[in-house]
Amino acid sequence: MLNFLSLMFAFPGTKPGLKAFYSDHFVLPLPAGNRFPMQKYRLVREGAMAAEPALDLCEAPRCSDGELALAHHPSWIGAVTRGELTAAQQRQIGFPWSDRMAERSRRSVGATVACCRAALADGVAVNLAGGTHHAYADHGEGFCVFNDAAVAARLMQAERRVKRVAIVDLDVHQGNGTARILASDDSVFTLSLHGEHNFPFRKEVSDLDVALPDGTGDDPYLAGLAQALASMFSRFTPQLIIYLAGADPHEGDRLGRLKLSFDGLARRDRMVLDAAGARGIPVAIAMAGGYGRDIADTVTVHLQTIVVAAECARRWHSGLPPAAISDSSARHVRNA
Numbered sequence: 001m002l003n004f005l006s007l008m009f010a011f012p013g014t015k016p017g018l019k020a021f022y023s024d025h026f027v028l029p030l031p032a033g034n035r036f037p038m039q040k041y042r043l044v045r046e047g048a049m050a051a052e053p054a055l056d057l058c059e060a061p062r063c064s065d066g067e068l069a070l071a072h073h074p075s076w077i078g079a080v081t082r083g084e085l086t087a088a089q090q091r092q093i094g095f096p097w098s099d100r101m102a103e104r105s106r107r108s109v110g111a112t113v114a115c116c117r118a119a120l121a122d123g124v125a126v127n128l129a130g131g132t133h134h135a136y137a138d139h140g141e142g143f144c145v146f147n148d149a150a151v152a153a154r155l156m157q158a159e160r161r162v163k164r165v166a167i168v169d170l171d172v173h174q175g176n177g178t179a180r181i182l183a184s185d186d187s188v189f190t191l192s193l194h195g196e197h198n199f200p201f202r203k204e205v206s207d208l209d210v211a212l213p214d215g216t217g218d219d220p221y222l223a224g225l226a227q228a229l230a231s232m233f234s235r236f237t238p239q240l241i242i243y244l245a246g247a248d249p250h251e252g253d254r255l256g257r258l259k260l261s262f263d264g265l266a267r268r269d270r271m272v273l274d275a276a277g278a279r280g281i282p283v284a285i286a287m288a289g290g291y292g293r294d295i296a297d298t299v300t301v302h303l304q305t306i307v308v309a310a311e312c313a314r315r316w317h318s319g320l321p322p323a324a325i326s327d328s329s330a331r332h333v334r335n336a
């Protein structure tokens with residue numbers, strides 16, 4: 001098994017902070033009334049800098065055509081790049097095409113790719129955006145243009161860094177694009193825990209789908225997650241996990257339909273990171289969705305994830321087991 005601890009000991013000068021990749025300076029020009037929460041990305045970066053002074057902020061690199069082609073049809077990459085999307089294709093994505101939209105979409109994938117490389121070196125890393133799991137090989141949907149997790153998983157394999165990748169998608173919406181792109185790929189395991197009655201209304205088939213009824217709260221959610229992780233690890237041995245830590249299962253989300261509390265979501269993050277850490281598996285985290293009635297709630301959920309990840313990175317760097325991460329770290333964000 002790939003051992004990132006030995007990599008860190010081989011490079012003792014490695015900064016013990018958490019690498020965080022940002023692309024929020026590519027602001028989309030959106031029409032008035034558009035529901036995409038553009039400002040959340042800047043707020044998450046600013047909040048993360050305040051909550052974690054040792055955060056190692058890195059600008060997201062852009063993904064090349066060749067890298068995108070690992071998961072996308074050349075015709076789709078070309079249409080997005082040249083601004084040849086039809087009105088229907090733009091409606092399906094949910095925001096209009098612009099040069100900045102094309103650039104931001106490439107950077108968002110590039111951030112998850114860089115995040116995977118950093119996680120393989122440091123144990124854990126975060127993309128302060130990404131999680132664009134509704135993007136298919138040949139079209140976009142639901143605010144997603146390119147599928148960052150599918151591209152990044154395939155690129156890590158192409159670079160011969162890993163053979164097997166798991167995508168653990170805990171955004172409240174099913175990772176339909178991811179499931180479809182990777183449907184016949186046994187080397188990437190797709191797990192999606194999502195709201196049964198939520199978008200997308202026609203679900204795809206992941207390697208493991210857990211569909212939750214409306215109003216699901218902390219305890220049944222976490223029991224379902226524990227069971228799903230155990231099932232995944234009994235069937236598959238990933239060398240890297242790409243974790244989509246959506247904020248939209250939160251009870252204050254406009255679109256989520258579930259009832260997770262802040263504490264429940266922090267426990268969710270720890271459950272994923274502890275399960276991975278106990279097996280020595282690096283984790284690359286993408287923020288994914290979050291549409292709080294109060295945007296501050298969405299930002300708080302994302303910051304909790306970053307704080308839990310930073311705590312985890314510190315423990316890994318110090319050679320301590322990653323389990324038993326303190327409850328106080330995530331609570332600190334909520335009280336800030």
Ligand SMILES: [Zn+2]
Pocket residue numbers: 171172173246248288289290
């Ligand atoms: Zn979502």
